[in-house]
Amino acid sequence: MRRTHGGARPGAGRPPKALRYAETAALIEERIAAALPEVTEVLIEAAKQGDMAAARYLMDRILGRVASVEVAPQDDRRPEYTAEEAKFEADLHACTF
Numbered sequence: 001m002r003r004t005h006g007g008a009r010p011g012a013g014r015p016p017k018a019l020r021y022a023e024t025a026a027l028i029e030e031r032i033a034a035a036l037p038e039v040t041e042v043l044i045e046a047a048k049q050g051d052m053a054a055a056r057y058l059m060d061r062i063l064g065r066v067a068s069v070e071v072a073p074q075d076d077r078r079p080e081y082t083a084e085e086a087k088f089e090a091d092l093h094a095c096t097f
Helices: 022-048 052-063 083-094
Strands: none
Touching (some): 022 052
């Protein structure tokens, strides 16, 4: 016996925006795709003329964006030698076998 009260039901609720605006999005996508050759030429010319933003954008698109970090992670820094470690290393280099 199947209970019919409570819980989500198939087809219930508001449709997702992706489905509601799929037709409009497809039309806009077609317009953008048609304009890409012209836009690309404009970007390339701007980069050649010294527009660093255009050059950076093109390089990021072709080579991929380089990750940047404000501060180096703590794990990448080597701790300073303690006096004992420094003495051990000095003794190690002084040894002749």
